[in-house]
Amino acid sequence: MADSISIAxxxxxxGKSAVIQTVGVVGAGQMGSGIAQVMAHHASLKVVVQDxxxxxxxxxxxxxxxxxxxxxxxxxxxxxxxxxxLARIQxxxxxxxxxxxxxxxxxxVENEAVKKDVFQTLDALLKPAAILASNxxxxxxxxxxxxxxRPGQVIGMHFMNPVPLMKLVEIIRGAQTSDATYAVVADLTxxxxxxxxxxxxxxxxxxxxxxxxxxxxxxxxxxEGIGSAEDIDTVLKLGMNHPMGPLTLADFIGLDTCLAIMNxxxxxxxxxxxxxxxxxxxxxxxxxxxxxxxxxxxxxx
Numbered sequence: 001m002a003d004s005i006s007i008a009x010x011x012x013x014x015g016k017s018a019v020i021q022t023v024g025v026v027g028a029g030q031m032g033s034g035i036a037q038v039m040a041h042h043a044s045l046k047v048v049v050q051d052x053x054x055x056x057x058x059x060x061x062x063x064x065x066x067x068x069x070x071x072x073x074x075x076x077x078x079x080x081x082x083x084x085x086l087a088r089i090q091x092x093x094x095x096x097x098x099x100x101x102x103x104x105x106x107x108x109v110e111n112e113a114v115k116k117d118v119f120q121t122l123d124a125l126l127k128p129a130a131i132l133a134s135n136x137x138x139x140x141x142x143x144x145x146x147x148x149x150r151p152g153q154v155i156g157m158h159f160m161n162p163v164p165l166m167k168l169v170e171i172i173r174g175a176q177t178s179d180a181t182y183a184v185v186a187d188l189t190x191x192x193x194x195x196x197x198x199x200x201x202x203x204x205x206x207x208x209x210x211x212x213x214x215x216x217x218x219x220x221x222x223x224e225g226i227g228s229a230e231d232i233d234t235v236l237k238l239g240m241n242h243p244m245g246p247l248t249l250a251d252f253i254g255l256d257t258c259l260a261i262m263n264x265x266x267x268x269x270x271x272x273x274x275x276x277x278x279x280x281x282x283x284x285x286x287x288x289x290x291x292x293x294x295x296x297x298x299x300x301x
Contacts, residue, residue: 009079018127022046024098026118028053028060028091030142031135035105037064038238041077041164047089047160048097049169057091065090095105099125101189105157107135110260114288115139118149132156133180137257138204138212138264141174151176155185158205159194161253166266169194174201203268204261213260216277218246223279223296247297259284277295 023039025032026285028051036047036280038164051057068082077085095118104122106115119132124266126132134144145154150153169189173182189196204212218232223264227235233245250258258280265274283289283296290296 016183016186017043017191019184020045020102020131020188022048022101022103022105024101025049025107026095026098026104026122027051027109027135028056029107029248030063030109031159031161031163032105033060033063034067034158034161035107035135036060036089037067037085037164037286038159038192038194040085042070042193043188045088048094048101049089049091049094050098051091052093054093057093061089061091067162095125098122099127101126101130103131103133103184105133105135110137110257112139112141112143119144119147119154123150129153131155131184133185135159138190138208138261140203140268141172141201142176145174145176152178153181155181156199156201156205157185157189157206160207161189166195168207170199170205170207171196172199172201172205203264208261209265212258212265215246215250215258215272216262216274216280219250219277219280219297221246223277251296251298251300252293253290253298255289256284259299283293 009116023045025036028049032049036049038046040047049060051059065086068077068085071077072079072082087139104126104246106118108114108118108157115134115136122132130153132148132150134141134156135158136156137158141156145151148154151174156170158170158172160166160168171185171189175201186196197206203209221227221232222229229247233247236242236245244252259276262276262280266276287293288295291300294300
């Protein structure tokens with residue numbers, strides 16, 4: 001059986017996501033703010049963004065406002081539509097603010113123990129019918145689901161960065177995910193003007209099972225002195241028509257996130273081909289995390 005199924009037009013699910021009226025987003029980082037924006041924009045849903053850091057919430061609000069302003073400049077939405085979208089999003093520091101949500105998307109640090117703690121807290125807080133989704137890029141949905149009392153209502157919704165522009169959502173069904181939960185999330189994905197692809201619950205899913213070894217090999221190529229960072233990226237851009245070189249992409253994703261995913265792949269498969277490059281480990285140890293820290297394989301002002 002093929003591991004992926006296109007659900008760009010899930011006609012047999014249309015209307016299922018009408019049960020979703022309010023969405024909670026845990027984590028106000030780049031991914032969380034983007035998820036909140038598309039939920040409020042394309043699905044016209046009420047969205048509550050939660051983060052323990054008030055500064056993070058302020059930054060998220062500014063990011064959404066700036067992103068929507070670009071859509072206005074390109075005449076893709078009007079000023080009035082922008083105002084309506086912004087009005088649908090609220091920002092809170094307490095998880096309690098999500099108690100009325102029909103769906104909560106977790107978009108926090110790529111750490112299984114931390115995610116499980118959040119899922120257990122949400123499980124006790126949310127109404128029985130609510131769905132718990134994770135934006136994880138590699139961690140087992142099955143294990144996250146097992147930490148709750150509602151494993152059938154736990155699913156992966158892996159959005160791509162930047163969320164408002166990228167059309168893909170990787171939907172991951174854990175071993176316990178019910179057909180009803182999948183139907184709701186598949187339909188919601190279509191409402192968000194995204195193409196959904198289903199992945200089985202294996203380390204890295206589809207996207208990072210393929211992408212991260214490519215990035216890791218590019219780092220090994222740099223580590224072994226085969227080419228400069230600029231030349232490695234140029235080969236992939238001009239020779240393979242990639243829109244962004246692998247080292248630039250690693251900096252964009254965050255080198256700490258890349259390392260976390262490589263560790264999940266290596267631990268999950270116990271295969272040396274997924275061994276993280278020592279240079280990647282060294283950069284993370286040094287705090288060279290990419291764009292967000294101002295330095296990774298390249299330097300950013």
